[in-house]
Amino acid sequence: MDQFIKQIPITRLHKDGTQEQVEDCVIREQRIALYLNGRKLLSSMSLPQDQDAYAVGFLMSEGVIESIRDVQSVEIAQDGLSVYIHARINEQNIENLFHEKTLTSGCCVGVSANFEGKIVEKFISTRIQLPIQRLWALIEDFAQPTHLFESTGCVHKAMLALPDGRKLISQDVGRHNAIDKVVGKARLQHIDTSESILIVSGRLSMEMVIKAAMHDIAIVISRSATTELGIKSAQLLGITLVGFARGEVCNIYTHPQRILHA
Structure with missing residues (x-):
């Protein structure tokens, strides 16, 4: 894990005006090319x-790949900086990626194009229910810090809680990337995400909610806030949206x- 961390010399300034020369840990993000x-x-x-x-999750979140069965091969370059995918694709959705784009409100400014069209007609009507005791257990479990966050304070986390009790976890400098990675992990393992619960560290804007909807995830929980469009899209798409899930309170939007209460 330390290959993602770099130590650099900094000047630490204290409120009383004193300074000290120390080393700080920063995250080492890279430019990843997707072919x-x-x-x-x-x-x-x-x-x-x-x-x-990440590559599989992103392409499925955008509707470019409609089923994991359409993925023929996935290969990571030896240097880790390129991913090569061969798959059957939705030609219309891939063209949308190169036409009108939406700058997402991500911490690392992402780009998406497929927020319109079929997605607005989707409504998630799954009967999944979450007992309140499990809700708080998931919130507490998610709050446990990771090595990368403790060292740098510079990563977002996404966790997919599966119905059999397993949990998939991903981290990235971008909150969108963290979601794409965790749902991509599930898809690569041929896991049905429709009965899963998504817990994230970042704010719940519209594009975050739509990512969940593209994978039929009906319950999305965040430690952070949500936006008005995040709430509107969740209402239209049939998603239970929970924000500010930390400490002893949370907001159900x-x-x-x-x-389910006791």
Whole structure:
């Protein structure tokens, strides 16, 4: 894990005016290139970890790949800075990536294009329910710091809680990337995400909610805030949206019937 951390000399300034020369740990993000069917599709600033999961998760979140069965091969370059995917693709959605784009409100400014069209017609009607005791257990479990966060304070985390009790975890400098990675991990393992619960560290804006909807995830929980469009999209898409899930309180913004009280 330390290959993602670099120590640099800094000047630490204290409120009383004193200074000290110390070493600080910073994250080492890299530009990751994604190639699809022999064509360079895009580059993304990301943590060079779980690159295959990120690529699959991103392409499925965008509707470019509609099923994991459509993925024929995934290969990571030896230097870890390129991912090569061969797959059957939705030609219309891949064209949308190169037409009108939406700058997402991500901490590392991402780009997405497929927020319109079929997604607005989707409604997640799964019967998944979350007992309140498990809700708090998941919040407490998610709050446990990782080595990367403790060392740098510079990563987002996403956790997918599976119905069998397993948990998949991903980290990245971008909150969007962290989600793409964790759902990509699930897809690569042929896991049905429709009965899973997504817990994230970043704020819940519209594009974050849509990513969950593209993978049929009905319950999304964040330690952070949500936006008005995040709430509106969750309401329309049938997603239970929970924000400020830390300490001893949380806010349920939409579809609260899925949270079961004692």
